Amino acid sequence: MKPVTIKRLPEIIANKIAAGEVVERPVSVVKELLENAIDANSTRIRIDIEKGGTQLIRLSDNGIGMYRESAILALERHATSKIANDADLFAIKTLGFRGEALPSIAAISKMVMVTRPYESDIGTEIQVEGGRVLEVNDAGAPSGTYITVKDLFYNTPARKKYLKSIRTEIAHIIDYLSNVAVGFPSIHFKLFHNARSIKNWSQTNEIADRIADVMGDDLYKKLYPITFKNEFVSIDGYVASPETSRKSSSHVIFVNGRVVTDRFIHHAILEGYRGHLMKGQFPVVVLFMTVPFEDVDVNVHPAKQTVRFVNQGSIYQAIVISIQKGLAQTRRSSWKPIPEKNPQPIDNDHSNETNDPKQSxxxxxxxxxxxxxxxxxxxxxxxxxxxxxxxxxxxxxxxxxxxxxxxxxxxxxxxxxxxxxxxxxxxxxxxxxxxxxxxxxxxxxxxxxxxxxxxxxxxxxxxxxxxxxxxxxxxxxxxxxxxxxxxxxxxxxxxxxxxxxxxxxxxxxxxxxxxxxxxxxxxxxxxxxxxxxxxxxxxxxxxxxxxxxxxxxxxxxxxxxxxxxxxxxxxxxxxxxxxxxxxxxxxxxxxxxxxxxxxxx
Ligand SMILES: Nc1ncnc2c1ncn2[C@@H]1O[C@H](COP(=O)(O)OP(=O)(O)OP(=O)(O)O)[C@@H](O)[C@H]1O
Ligand SMILES: [Mg+2]
Missing domain, CATH: 3.30.1540.20 (MutL, C-terminal domain, dimerisation subdomain)
Incomplete structure (x- = not known):
């Protein structure tokens, strides 16, 4: 075989390929748009979804907005306002940093972006289809940014085939939004599905109130603060008393402000609760971990949801200890009964063995x-x-x-x-x-x-x-x-x-x-x-x-x-x-x- 000629891929195709990594399903779009809105200092975020996000995803924020040139540039790959040099990459303080999200989403959908900075009299509307900018116009708009993503995966049929039911897709979106909302109580979040209000979490100064709002009313007064600090990590957050456990994994973990789903942290949390929950029950825990930027890598996976710590072992221990400390405050909580529909056998604790009645x-x-x-x-x-x-x-x-x-x-x-x-x-x-x-x-x-x-x-x-x-x-x-x-x-x-x-x-x-x-x-x-x-x-x-x-x-x-x-x-x-x-x-x-x-x- 002869040597072949190498050609640089046109940007539109390159973006489409990159989109495959960034946008797996509708929730990925919500995640990216949400991160952008948070990075833009928004205090009100509204998300509209139609048909589980397959038909429409619109995110409106009241953040800093973009001037026209920036808005056009934002649709190009590796265009970001968030990092400027090599050193920044190792001290990431924002949720976004790659300059990949918008061009990726735009490459596989029909996108309309309307944006106006507060100081600007007139806003900009950009229409993009399959990564191609169709029109750029003036637009009258409130300050902030409104991004509408229609017909996701319309030009990547293989990806579209893997979408699950509308219910599943919206469930993913709700789960993700719930996790984020826990960490940003000062932001008012609204979620609509098919024009019906699904979630509405008002601003609050009390993180515990937001946790209870999002994760369940039964948590009011059942959350115990935790705080821990050593040279590797500082941990703040809440543990709920064991009686408020859930039937599925229910903890929200933030590392340097970013929601992560990390098996290693999950394991440490369960270890901290060991002996407090029966098998099949999961604790309610919210952890805000702050790790020196140079000691944590958030760039492990395109979805930025996995992290890697330099001092893994010490951090594991820190989580276990802080959970145990938190639980020590709940030690006197007793259990409240509920009417059980189907009482189940509880124990094989030998308590029914024949006893010697004389045994004292x-x-x-x-x-x-x-x-x-x-x-x-x-x-x-x-x-x-x-x-x-x-x-x-x-x-x-x-x-x-x-x-x-x-x-x-x-x-x-x-x-x-x-x-x-x-x-x-x-x-x-x-x-x-x-x-x-x-x-x-x-x-x-x-x-x-x-x-x-x-x-x-x-x-x-x-x-x-x-x-x-x-x-x-x-x-x-x-x-x-x-x-x-x-x-x-x-x-x-x-x-x-x-x-x-x-x-x-x-x-x-x-x-x-x-x-x-x-x-x-x-x-x-x-x-x-x-x-x-x-x-x-x-x-x-x-x-x-x-x-x-x-x-x-x-x-x-x-x-x-x-x-x-x-x-x-x-x-x-x-x-x-x-x-x-x-x-x-x-x-x-x-x-x-x-x-x-x-x-x-
Ligand atoms: N809602 C928004 N409000 C204001 N500026 C925004 C908004 N969304 C995007 N931007 C601007 O557009 C740029 C590109 O956004 P994009 O999401 O593509 O990349 P990023 O956020 O920098 O990195 P990442 O790919 O990791 O998300 C951002 O750096 C930001 O300056
Ligand atoms: Mg981004």
């Missing part, structure tokens, strides 16, 4: 060990529970929300026990139910954890060592974890092939049937080893130990025992959830009860 709560040491609970220590929290449970509050009844009342478990007035499973208590304002197993599980778990940290976990040597048979796969992993298990009080020796002998156990388990516990540990270990470091494996073993040693449901408790339990719960760092993330406590406030009885309407 005193069989399990409730008195604190000499170790003091540490607030905000980096405890290895548990892995959330596998069952989904819908205890999220009925958000419509704001007046009845007492779940943000911070309970003092020690001061609860005990009424009695219900079904030998729940402790009934009251406060001046509420009826409170405590799940005795979940509560005790939390107590034991924190005790074990504290004892582990102080390396003072009391052990009990078994008079008759217990022999355990595991399967081949389990025994491989189990053998590895034996030295770690010793730290939490299990002295176990391999006894050839798949057999192990348990010589000692944590004394908290004295009198308990040890075999099922070890089997459960062994069963859960392979999963853990595949996904997590040894620390997590140990944590899971601690949770299982707590679960097996905690008092069961079906066990009658004397009032002295209940007092003891409540006192110990009060001393916990995180009393409102069991180590699996299940609530230990739910409450009905008086107003809610009076409403149910129609005493008040």
């Amino acid at each position: 709560i005193y069989d399990i040491p409730l008195h604190p060990t000499e170790v003091k609970p540490h607030m905000l220590k980096e405890t290895i929290s548990p892995i959330p529970y596998t069952h989904q449970q819908s205890l999220i509050s009925d958000t419509s009844e704001k007046s009845a929300q007492h779940s943000d009342l911070h309970l003092n478990y020690r001061n609860l007035k005990i009424v009695g026990q219900f079904q030998k499973t729940y402790i009934i208590c009251e406060t001046d304002q509420a009826l409170v139910l405590i799940d005795q197993h979940a509560a005790h599980e939390r107590i034991v778990y924190e005790r074990l954890n504290n004892a582990l940290l102080s390396q003072k976990l009391p052990m009990q040597r078994l008079l008759l060592p217990e022999t355990i048979e595991l399967n081949y796969k389990q025994s491989l992993v189990f053998a590895e974890i034996i030295p770690e298990l010793k730290k939490i009080g299990f002295e176990i020796e391999p006894f050839g092939q798949n057999t192990f002998i348990v010589q000692s156990i944590p004394d908290i388990l004295t009198g308990k049937n040890i075999k099922p516990l070890i089997h459960e540990m062994a069963e859960s270990l392979p999963d853990i080893k595949n996904t997590a470091p040894a620390q997590k494996a140990i944590d899971e073993c601690l949770i299982l130990t707590a679960c097996h040693s905690a008092i069961r449901s079906g066990q009658t408790l004397s009032s002295k025992e209940i007092h003891e339990l409540l006192n110990a719960l009060e001393d916990c760092d995180h009393p409102s959830q069991c180590p699996h993330g299940r609530p230990t406590c739910i409450q009905w406030d008086c107003t809610l009860i009076e409403k149910k009885f129609k005493r008040i309407v």
